[in-house]
Amino acid sequence: MTDRALYVVRAGALTSVQDEGRHGHAHLGVPRSGALDLPASRLANRLVGNAIGAAVLETTLNGCAVRPRCAVTVAVTGAPCPVTLDGRPVAWGAPVRVPPGAVVEVGAATHGVRSYLAFAGGITVEPVLGSRSTDLLSGLGPPLLRDGAALPLGSPAPAYPHVDEAPAPGVPRELVLRVCPGPRADWFAADATAVLAAGHYRVSSASNRIGLRTEGPALRRAVEGELPSEGMVLGAVQVPPDGRPVVFLADHPTTGGYPVIGVVPEPDLAAAAQAAPGTPLRFAPVGRP
Numbered sequence: 001m002t003d004r005a006l007y008v009v010r011a012g013a014l015t016s017v018q019d020e021g022r023h024g025h026a027h028l029g030v031p032r033s034g035a036l037d038l039p040a041s042r043l044a045n046r047l048v049g050n051a052i053g054a055a056v057l058e059t060t061l062n063g064c065a066v067r068p069r070c071a072v073t074v075a076v077t078g079a080p081c082p083v084t085l086d087g088r089p090v091a092w093g094a095p096v097r098v099p100p101g102a103v104v105e106v107g108a109a110t111h112g113v114r115s116y117l118a119f120a121g122g123i124t125v126e127p128v129l130g131s132r133s134t135d136l137l138s139g140l141g142p143p144l145l146r147d148g149a150a151l152p153l154g155s156p157a158p159a160y161p162h163v164d165e166a167p168a169p170g171v172p173r174e175l176v177l178r179v180c181p182g183p184r185a186d187w188f189a190a191d192a193t194a195v196l197a198a199g200h201y202r203v204s205s206a207s208n209r210i211g212l213r214t215e216g217p218a219l220r221r222a223v224e225g226e227l228p229s230e231g232m233v234l235g236a237v238q239v240p241p242d243g244r245p246v247v248f249l250a251d252h253p254t255t256g257g258y259p260v261i262g263v264v265p266e267p268d269l270a271a272a273a274q275a276a277p278g279t280p281l282r283f284a285p286v287g288r289p
Contacts, residue, residue, distance in 0.1 A: 003070045004153040011145040012064035016134035019055040026254040033135040036273030040078035044118035047075035049160030054122030055132040059115045063106035073120040079112030112171035112274040121154035137251045175275040177264045184259035189220040205277035209251040218243025229255040235264035
């Protein structure tokens with residue numbers, strides 16, 4: 001291992017390597033994966049001078065701590081959280097210069113769910129099918145971070161425009177997701193769309209990178225029986241037998257057998273990535289895009 005590497009001091013509850021994901025492999029049963037909050041991961045890369053596709057660390061709720069072996073510029077975005085360097089507070093949402101051997105700690109999210117830690121040069125684990133992302137469903141990519149693990153870092157850009165800080169959208173207190181009609185909307189009772197729109201839903205604690213699960217009114221089906229497995233897209237709102245909608249996120253399966261009542265447009269999914277369990281959720285049906 002060269003000096004351009006970092007060691008994991010505290011892995012956190014669920015910290016993974018993520019980039020823009022694996023595109024174009026759904027026919028092989030491989031999900032897209034990638035950062036759930038892409039605007040946040042892209043901003044972190046921008047702050048340290050990386051291309052938007054560089055791999056970063058995605059933390060979940062309680063952050064992580066790492067010790068780079070080399071001097072490196074880092075930035076933390078996404079869910080607001082305390083950031084320290086050898087125990088001293090440093091900036092969130094801005095580039096921070098880290099000397100060799102210092103410990104960078106991303107603390108617990110004060111609100112929101114997922115924070116992003118970028119390093120100048122990016123994390124350069126071996127790509128799998130063109131991506132360095134960890135995929136929880138298929139198991140592709142590097143494993144989840146564990147204490148004591150080492151990750152290689154790439155070389156930073158020789159020069160880039162300096163950015164002190166950049167604006168970022170806040171974490172939603174109420175999650176509003178637009179929903180376009182889905183391919184199996186006719187499998188549901190006539191009032192299902194109205195129930196979906198009027199329902200007082202909340203984000204379930206069972207949510208993960210595969211899907212955002214909900215608590216709230218059940219949607220009744222008009223067509224019973226089994227549906228042959230068919231292709232699933234990012235943002236699909238699938239309705240399992242309990243009637244509670246599930247919004248598919250980046251690690252979602254590429255096929256499924258439960259009917260899809262609608263599809264959430266991709267731009268809305270970054271907010272879904274930051275919705276903590278218990279967050280009020282409202283679906284807003286719209287016409288086809």
